[in-house]
Amino acid sequence: MPAEFADAVVVGSGAAGAALTWRLASRGAKVVCLEQGDWISREALPSSRREVETFLRRGPSSLSPNSRRLPQDYPVSTVGISPAQIVMFNGVGGSTIHWEGHFPRFHPSDFRARSLDGVAADWPLRYEDLEPYYDVNDRMMGVSGLAGDPANPPRAPRPFPPLALGKRGEAVVRGFEKLGWHWWPSDNAILSRDSDDRLGCDARGRCNFGCPRKAKASVDLTYWPRALRAGARLRTWARVQEITLDARGRARGVLYHDQSGALHEQLGRVVIVCGNGIGTPRLLLNSRSRHFPDGLANSSGLVGRNYMTHPSHYVEGIFAERLDGHVGITSNPCFSQEFYETDAKRDFVRGYSLVVYGPFGPLSQAWGDARPLPWGAGHHREMRRRFGHTVGIAIMGEDLPEETNRLELDSGRHDRHGMPAARVTYRFGENTLRMLDHGVSMARRALEAAGAVELAQAPGPGVFAHLMGTARMGSDPRRSVVDAWNRAHDVSNLFLVDGSSFVTSSAVNPTNTIGALALRAADGIWERRREWS
Amino acid sequence: MRRSITMRRNWTRRGFLQTAAAGTFAATGAARAVAAMSSGTRPASSPFTARLRATLSAAMDEIIPASDGMPAASDTQVLRYLEQISASDGGVRRDVRRAAEALERRCRPRRFASLSAARRVEVMKALEKEEPAVFGSFRDYVYEGYYTNPGIWSRIGFEFYGPERPGPGMPAFDESAVARVRTGPPLYRKLT
Numbered sequence: 001m002p003a004e005f006a007d008a009v010v011v012g013s014g015a016a017g018a019a020l021t022w023r024l025a026s027r028g029a030k031v032v033c034l035e036q037g038d039w040i041s042r043e044a045l046p047s048s049r050r051e052v053e054t055f056l057r058r059g060p061s062s063l064s065p066n067s068r069r070l071p072q073d074y075p076v077s078t079v080g081i082s083p084a085q086i087v088m089f090n091g092v093g094g095s096t097i098h099w100e101g102h103f104p105r106f107h108p109s110d111f112r113a114r115s116l117d118g119v120a121a122d123w124p125l126r127y128e129d130l131e132p133y134y135d136v137n138d139r140m141m142g143v144s145g146l147a148g149d150p151a152n153p154p155r156a157p158r159p160f161p162p163l164a165l166g167k168r169g170e171a172v173v174r175g176f177e178k179l180g181w182h183w184w185p186s187d188n189a190i191l192s193r194d195s196d197d198r199l200g201c202d203a204r205g206r207c208n209f210g211c212p213r214k215a216k217a218s219v220d221l222t223y224w225p226r227a228l229r230a231g232a233r234l235r236t237w238a239r240v241q242e243i244t245l246d247a248r249g250r251a252r253g254v255l256y257h258d259q260s261g262a263l264h265e266q267l268g269r270v271v272i273v274c275g276n277g278i279g280t281p282r283l284l285l286n287s288r289s290r291h292f293p294d295g296l297a298n299s300s301g302l303v304g305r306n307y308m309t310h311p312s313h314y315v316e317g318i319f320a321e322r323l324d325g326h327v328g329i330t331s332n333p334c335f336s337q338e339f340y341e342t343d344a345k346r347d348f349v350r351g352y353s354l355v356v357y358g359p360f361g362p363l364s365q366a367w368g369d370a371r372p373l374p375w376g377a378g379h380h381r382e383m384r385r386r387f388g389h390t391v392g393i394a395i396m397g398e399d400l401p402e403e404t405n406r407l408e409l410d411s412g413r414h415d416r417h418g419m420p421a422a423r424v425t426y427r428f429g430e431n432t433l434r435m436l437d438h439g440v441s442m443a444r445r446a447l448e449a450a451g452a453v454e455l456a457q458a459p460g461p462g463v464f465a466h467l468m469g470t471a472r473m474g475s476d477p478r479r480s481v482v483d484a485w486n487r488a489h490d491v492s493n494l495f496l497v498d499g500s501s502f503v504t505s506s507a508v509n510p511t512n513t514i515g516a517l518a519l520r521a522a523d524g525i526w527e528r529r530r531e532w533s
Numbered sequence: 534m535r536r537s538i539t540m541r542r543n544w545t546r547r548g549f550l551q552t553a554a555a556g557t558f559a560a561t562g563a564a565r566a567v568a569a570m571s572s573g574t575r576p577a578s579s580p581f582t583a584r585l586r587a588t589l590s591a592a593m594d595e596i597i598p599a600s601d602g603m604p605a606a607s608d609t610q611v612l613r614y615l616e617q618i619s620a621s622d623g624g625v626r627r628d629v630r631r632a633a634e635a636l637e638r639r640c641r642p643r644r645f646a647s648l649s650a651a652r653r654v655e656v657m658k659a660l661e662k663e664e665p666a667v668f669g670s671f672r673d674y675v676y677e678g679y680y681t682n683p684g685i686w687s688r689i690g691f692e693f694y695g696p697e698r699p700g701p702g703m704p705a706f707d708e709s710a711v712a713r714v715r716t717g718p719p720l721y722r723k724l725t
Contacts, residue, residue, distance in 0.1 A: 048695040048696045050681050050682075050683060050693065051677075051681045053677075053680075053681065054677055054681065057673075058622070058624070058625075059622075107721045107722070108721060108722060108723070108724045109721065109722040109724065112724060116722065116724075126724070127724075146706070146708065146711070148711070148715050149714075150714065150715065150717045150718065150719050150720055150721075151719075151720040151721055152721055153721060153723075161705065161706060162706040163703060163706065164703050164704045164705065164706050165706065165710070173710065177713065180713075182714060182717065182720055183711075183714060184711065184714060185706060185711070192703060192706075200703060201700075201703050202694075202699050202700035202701070202702055202703055203700045203701050203702060203703045204694035204699075204700030204701070205694070205700075212696045322690075326691070327701055328703075337720060337721075338720070340720070340721075341720065341721065341722055361680075361691065361693075362680040362685070362686060362689060362691050363676060363677060363680040363681060365680075366673075366676040366679075366680050367673055367676060372669070372672070372673070372676075373676070375595070375596040375597070375672055376595060376596065376598065376654060377598065377600065379596070379597055379598070379600075380597075380600055380601035380602070380603040381601055383689060384601070384689065387689050387690070387691070388689075388690060388691075
C-alpha cells in the first residue's frame with residue numbers, strides 16, 4: 001500500500017499533465033504524477049547523429065511507438081480504409097519531446113461547428129474561456145511570434161519576436177502576396193532569443209529529434225522544473241494499468257507497475273488522466289468493473305469513439321534558386337488561413353491551414369515527401385536539381401468526428417506488463433477528401449505564383465498524427481464523456497484532460513489548446529477542492 | 534536575410550558543372566575519400582552470404598551509379614551500411630533479402646551480378662513495376678546508406694550542424710513583410 005495520499009493523482013507527464021501539475025502544485029495541492037517512461041537527456045536525443053533522418057521511418061528514436069518498441073512504449077495497430085499513422089512519445093514531456101513546436105490557437109468558430117455549420121458538435125466552452133489560459137501557456141512555453149494576425153482574434157504581444165521566415169518561407173510568401181492571400185509568421189514554442197538556461201534558435205533544423213540549445217520547448221524543460229520546485233512529485237517508470245474505485249463508484253486511485261513490474265496503488269482525492277487521444281481511452285477501457293462493465297466513464301459508449309487526427313496532403317515545388325529548405329526550424333515559419341473558415345461556395349464545410357515545410361535533409365529529399373528521387377542514370381542530376389531547391393506546402397485539414405473512427409483495446413497484443421494494446425480504426429470522410437482536393441489546388445496555385453518551375457504532389461492523403469476526440473467534452477452525458485471542466489460525467493472525481501476531450505479538431509496543431517485546457521481544468525479542480533476532501 | 538550556406542560551402546551550380554565534366558567518379562581518389570568518411574564498422578559476421586552480397590552490390594550500383602561527378606553506392610560503403618542495419622533489425626534484413634532473392638529469381642539461370650548493366654536495369658525495372666513494395670524498400674535503404682554519409686553531404690552542399698558547431702543563425706524577422714496582410718479585414722468569424 002502507498003505511504004502517501006495525494007490530493008491529485010495525474011497520469012501522464014506530457015503537455016497536459018505537466019501544465020496541470022504545475023498549476024495545481026503552485027496553488028498548494030499535493031500532486032503525484034505517474035509517468036510510464038523516464039526523463040530524457042538532451043545528449044540522448046539523436047538530432048546530432050548522422051543517421052538522424054532514418055528515424056523518420058524506423059529505429060529506436062523513431063517518432064512511432066510501433067517502430068521504437070522501447071520498454072515504455074505500447075503497440076498501436078491501425079486498421080480501416082485509411083489507416084492512420086500513429087506518432088507519440090512516452091517519457092517525461094510526452095510527445096513534446098518529438099514535436100516541432102508549432103503553437104497556434106483554435107479559432108472561435110472551432111468551438112461552434114454545429115451551430116455555425118451544422119456538423120460535429122459544439123464545445124461546452126468558448127474561445128474566450130480559454131483565451132487567458134492560452135496566454136499563460138504561451139508565456140510558460142516561451143512562444144515566438146507576432147501579434148496582429150487578422151485571421152485570428154487579437155492576442156497579447158508574443159513573449160518573443162517571430163522567428164525568421166528563411167528562404168523557404170520568403171519564397172512561398174511571394175506566392176501568397178501575389179495572390180493577395182492571408183499569411184502570417186507562425187507562433188512557435190521555439191525561442192528566438194536566449195532566455196534563462198535556454199538559448200535562442202540558431203536554425204540548425206531537426207527540431208523533432210532534440211534541440212541541443214533547448215530552444216525548442218518541451219514541457220520537461222518548461223513546466224516540469226517549476227512544478228517540482230512547487231512541490232509536485234513525479235514518479236517515472238510508473239505505468240498505470242487501471243483506475244481503482246471505492247464502494248460508491250468514485251475514483252480511489254490508480255494501480256501502476258514500477259520498473260520491476262511490481263504493482264502498487266497510488267491513492268488520491270481526484271484522479272486526472274492526461275494520456276492523450278490514445279492513452280486515455282485505452283486506460284478507461286481497461287478499467288472495467290462491476291460499476292462500469294464497458295469501461296470506466298463510458299455510459300455514453302463514446303470512450304474511444306470520434307477519433308480525430310489532421311488529414312493532410314502535400315505539394316512540393318522545385319525552384320530555380322537555391323532555398324535550402326532544410327535550414328531553419330523544422331516546423332513551419334509561416335502559414336496561410338485563407339481557407340480556414342467555412343465558405344458556402346465550396347463543396348465542403350469547415351476548412352484548412354496551408355503550412356510551409358521544407359525537406360528534412362538529403363535523405364528525405366531522396367525518399368521524397370511528394371515523390372522519390374529517380375534511381376539510375378539520372379539520379380545525381382535530379383538530386384542536384386532538387387536538393388536545396390524544393391519547398392512544400394502541407395494542407396492541414398479539419399477532421400470531422402465520426403463514431404466509426406475509433407480506438408479499441410487490442411486483446412491480441414499487449415504491453416510488457418500484460419495490458420492490452422490499442423487498435424485504431426480510421427477512414428477519411430467525404431468532406432475531408434473534398435477539402436483536401438481543394439487544398440491541393442490552392443497549394444499548387446500558391447507555389448506557381450511563388451515561382452516554382454515544377455510541382456509534384458504526394459501520391460495520396462496522409463495525416464498529421466494528432467490524437468483527439470476519444471473522450472469528448474459536452475453538456476449532455478449521453479453524448480459526451482466529460483463536462484466543460486473535463487470532469488467525467490460518470491465519476492465525479494475523475495478528470496480526463498488532453499486531446500481526447502476535444503469536441504472538434506480544428507485545422508491547427510492541438511498542443512497549445514491541450515495546455516490551455518489543462519490549465520483551466522486545474523483551476524476548476526482547485527476551486528472545487530472542498531468537494532474532494 | 535539568412536546567410537547562404539550554398540556560398541559558404543563553395544558549392545555552386547558552376548562548380549557542379551565543372552565537377553560533372555570530369556566524368557565518371559568511381560575508383561578515383563575522391564571516391565576513396567568519401568568511403569573513408571563512412572564511420573561505420575563492419576559487423577563481425579555479415580548477415581548475408583557472399584553470393585547475396587554480390588547481388589546487392591550490383592543492384593545498388595544501378596540505383597546509384599557513378600556518374601556526374603558522384604561515386605556509386607558500392608564505393609561509399611552502402612553495402613556495409615546494409616549489413617549493419619540488417620544485423621540489428623530483422624525487418625530490414627527480411628526486406629533486403631527479399632529484394633535480392635526477387636532479382637535472382639528473375640534472371641535464372643544466370644546470376645544477377647553477371648548480367649550486363651543494361652540487362653540488370655531491365656530486371657530491376659520489371660521488379661519495380663510488378664513488386665513495387667519490394668523494390669521500393671530496397672531502393673530506400675540504398676538511399677539511406679548513401680545520403681547519411683558525410684562524404685556525400687559535402688558534395689551536394691549539405692551542412693550538418695552537430696553539437697560542436699553553431700547553426701547558420703536566426704536573423705530578425707522583417708515586420709514590413711506583413712504590411713499588406715496586417716491591414717486586411719478580419720478573416721475569422723466573430724461570435725457573440
